[in-house]
Amino acid sequence: MKKFALIGLAGYIAPRHLKAIRDTGNVLVAALDPHDSVGIIDSYFPGAHFFTEFERFDRHLEKLRRQNGEGIDYVTVCSPNYLHDAHMRFALRLQADAICEKPLVLNPWNIDALEEIAHESQRNVWAILQLRLHPAIVELKRQMDGLTQEKKHDIDIAYITSRGRWYGVSWKGDLAKSGGVATNIGVHFFDALRWIFGKLQYNVLHLDDPLKAAGFLEFERARVRWFLSTDEKDLPDTQESQEMRSYRSMSVDGTEVSFSQGFTDLHTTSYEEILNGRGFTMQDAKPAIEIVSAIRRSKPIGLKGEYHPLMRLLKTS
Numbered sequence: 001m002k003k004f005a006l007i008g009l010a011g012y013i014a015p016r017h018l019k020a021i022r023d024t025g026n027v028l029v030a031a032l033d034p035h036d037s038v039g040i041i042d043s044y045f046p047g048a049h050f051f052t053e054f055e056r057f058d059r060h061l062e063k064l065r066r067q068n069g070e071g072i073d074y075v076t077v078c079s080p081n082y083l084h085d086a087h088m089r090f091a092l093r094l095q096a097d098a099i100c101e102k103p104l105v106l107n108p109w110n111i112d113a114l115e116e117i118a119h120e121s122q123r124n125v126w127a128i129l130q131l132r133l134h135p136a137i138v139e140l141k142r143q144m145d146g147l148t149q150e151k152k153h154d155i156d157i158a159y160i161t162s163r164g165r166w167y168g169v170s171w172k173g174d175l176a177k178s179g180g181v182a183t184n185i186g187v188h189f190f191d192a193l194r195w196i197f198g199k200l201q202y203n204v205l206h207l208d209d210p211l212k213a214a215g216f217l218e219f220e221r222a223r224v225r226w227f228l229s230t231d232e233k234d235l236p237d238t239q240e241s242q243e244m245r246s247y248r249s250m251s252v253d254g255t256e257v258s259f260s261q262g263f264t265d266l267h268t269t270s271y272e273e274i275l276n277g278r279g280f281t282m283q284d285a286k287p288a289i290e291i292v293s294a295i296r297r298s299k300p301i302g303l304k305g306e307y308h309p310l311m312r313l314l315k316t317s
Contacts, residue, residue: 001025001026001027002026002027002073002074002275003026003027003029003070003071003072003073003074004021004026004027004028004029004072004073004074004075004076005028005029005030005031005032005057005061005072005074005075005076005096006018006021006028006030006031006032006075006076006078007031007032007033007057007075007076007077007078007079007087007090008032008033008077008078008079008080008101009031009032009033009038009040009041009050009078010033010035010036010037010038011033011078011079011080013078013101014040014078015040015044016267017076017078017099017101017267018040018041018043018044018045019044019267019268020267020268020270020271021044021045021076021271022044022045023268023271024268024271024272024275026275027045028041028044028045028048029048029049029064029072030048030049030050030051030057030060030061030064030072031048031049031050031051032050032051032052032054032057033050033052034052034053035052036050036052038050058090061094062094065094065095071094071095071096072094072096073096073097074091074096074097074098074099075087075088075090075091075094075096075097075098075099076098076099076100077091077098077099077100077101078101080171080172080177080178081103081106081171081177081178081179081183081184082106082171082176082177082178082179084100084101084103084104084105084106085105085106085110085114087100088100088104088114088125089114089117091123091125092114092117092118092121092123092125093117093121095121095123096123097123097124097125097126097274098123098124098125098126099126099128099271099274099279100125100126100127100128101128102127102128102129102187102188103179103183103184103187103285103288103289103292104125104127104282104285104289105289106179106183106289106293107289107293108286108289108290108293111282111283111285111286111289114282115282118282124279124281125281125282126274126279126280126281127279127280127281127282127284127285128267128270128280129188129191129192129270129280129284129285130188130266130267130269130270131188131189131191131192131259131266132191132192132195132280133266133269133270133273134192134259134266136257136258136259137192137196137259140196140252140257141195141196144196144197144221150221151221152218152221152222152223153197153221153222153223153252153253154222154223154252154253154254155193155197155222155223155224155225155250155251155252155253156224156225156226156249156250156251156308156309157189157193157224157225157226157227157249157250157251158226158227158228158247158248158249158250158308158310159185159186159189159227159228159229159246159247159248159249160227160228160229160230160231160232160234160235160246160247161185161229161230161245161246161247162230162231162232162235162245162246163211163230163231163232167230168210168211172184173210175210175296179292179296180208180210180213180295180296181208181210181211181212181213181228181229181230182208182213182215182228182292182295182296183292183295183296185228185230186213186226186228186292187288187289187291187292188288189226189228190217190226190288190291190292191285191287191288193217193219193222193224194219194287194288194291196221196222197219197220197221197222197224198219198220198221198222199219199220199287200217200218200219200287200290200291201218201219201220202216202217202218203215203216203217203218203291203294203295203298204216204298204301204305205295205298205299205300205301206300206301206302206303206304206305206307206308206311207227207300207302207307207311208295208298208300211229211230211231212227212228212229212230212231212234212314213227213228213229213295214226214227214228214307214308214310214311215295215298215300215307216305216306216307216308217291223306225306225307225308225309226308227308227310227311232245234310234313234314235247248260
């Protein structure tokens, strides 16, 4: 049984990590969040220590480390994106492995510094890249790898996940803290595309505002038009009529790849791989971080070139 600590217990994604820790037969020893609305922990680890102040959390874990070698084995990082780097550094200084939610960091040069600290501490940083474990994505990679004829595939990918007014008020609506829409909700898709279709060759941004982004990526084996949005007005009418709050679509050469389902247990699968030493590393995560970092520094060109078809349907009221 491995001992875990978790940073960011009150966040949206924390329950998936709590479930993964429990379902892999391990234990949460301590957790941290500045907010105390964390009753969810009673469903998983009611005996875990909880802290709202980092200093007391740090002291508690350091005390455990120095008592009979009973330190923490893993620190799970579910904090806001801009704090991931600092919290992974904390885990490594604590002589624990870090397991970090997406995006691993906001800028690729942060990974270079983290690798030095990981080497010095002889510990690991593991990235949650759960789309690489999704059955539909795994099958798509198998099909693409099995093709003998080299060609560039035409791909359209769209992800619309409705968010209320709270989103813009929270850290997720702050570009400096979240990295913007392309980073916050798009980095997993870019990682999967890079994993399947090879190195990036071209990156252009067509649309960029606080609620949505769109662009074009060309990889070694694919041309990709992408559209991401947190604005419910961008949901297709059929989805709105069914009162759905999200929409995922990916087509490869005109054929739809269904991956809207099957996300429930991907964090548990990720933990199983990590605990067996087969998790995704910082180098695995780096290419997608490079993509979103470049997008953030780009200026949108509007309706020019290879833009996603949904851009023609944008609703303003």
